[in-house]
Amino acid sequence: MKTVPHITDAEWEVMKVLWNESPRTANEVIDAMQERTEWKPKTIRTLLNRLAQKQAISFTQENRVYAYFPLVSEGECVKSETQSFLKRIYGGAFKPMLVNFLKEEQLSEEDIKELREMLDGKNK
Amino acid sequence: MKTVPHITDAEWEVMKVLWNESPRTANEVIDAMQERTEWKPKTIRTLLNRLAQKQAISFTQENRVYAYFPLVSEGECVKSETQSFLKRIYGGAFKPMLVNFLKEEQLSEEDIKELREMLDGKNK
DNA sequence: CAACTTGTATTACAGTTGTAATCCAAGCGA
DNA sequence: TCGCTTGGATTACAACTGTAATACAAGTTG
Structure with missing residues (x-):
């Protein structure tokens, strides 16, 4: 890669x-x-x-x-920066971060609904 | 704060x-x-x-x-670092990042189930 | 052709960070 | 009491960052 x-x-x-x-x-x-x-x-x-x-x-x-x-795409860079961020702060694990975020951040009804739909999508 | x-x-x-x-x-x-x-x-x-x-x-x-x-708690620091990260990479918005993450990252059935439950909790 | 303008290349300079080494003071063993 | 050991304080030093200024070269204008 x-x-x-x-x-x-x-x-x-x-x-x-x-x-x-x-x-x-x-x-x-x-x-x-x-x-x-x-x-x-x-x-x-x-x-x-x-x-x-x-x-x-x-x-x-x-x-x-x-x-x-x-020469590099935004997606590549975002991914790469996110990975080092994750590594530094959460020891590289993605889920703990999500959990923390969901706990800490303000999300509207709308947001939550949308996220839930995305999860459904993932669930194939 | x-x-x-x-x-x-x-x-x-x-x-x-x-x-x-x-x-x-x-x-x-x-x-x-x-x-x-x-x-x-x-x-x-x-x-x-x-x-x-x-x-x-x-x-x-x-x-x-x-x-x-x-003198500072891990939670405070994580929150603060996360905020500057978000600001830099995603212009401060939380949801776009989540969306991106959900698209990019590998999550197990288990993870997804757990996240969905968290969202349900949020939804009060 | 000489001077001015404009875009690029080079240089600047302090603060932060990673990564230590050296210096110094106080207690401990001979 | 004198040097050795050990822990802390001070100093080092290059690379990276933020933030520009200065120097230079090629058109453009008078």
């Missing part, structure tokens, strides 16, 4: 933008980011560079402009 | 030991850790110091020996 590079908090925000739509030029990414964060353009370029270095994204060059696109 | 300090991966392992039983002297912690990791005693002492500095743990002094104990 392919291992995805570790993506930091700040980088993750950039990835979200690219997962949302790609390819995008650096400036397009910067514009999109500035709707959600206060980061300076230079900062975002740094993050793009780092992501490219660790091969989470790549780019094509059109004249003097780069257009970036992800 | 009390805010818990951020506990790093390595520190988390030490906290587990103390949550498991406390107070414990540095040496007791070190012994317990060496059953699960390869870390040198000095490393573990560093972690104990850092945890004490950030007030995740404290200690009492008996002669020249410190006995450490947690």
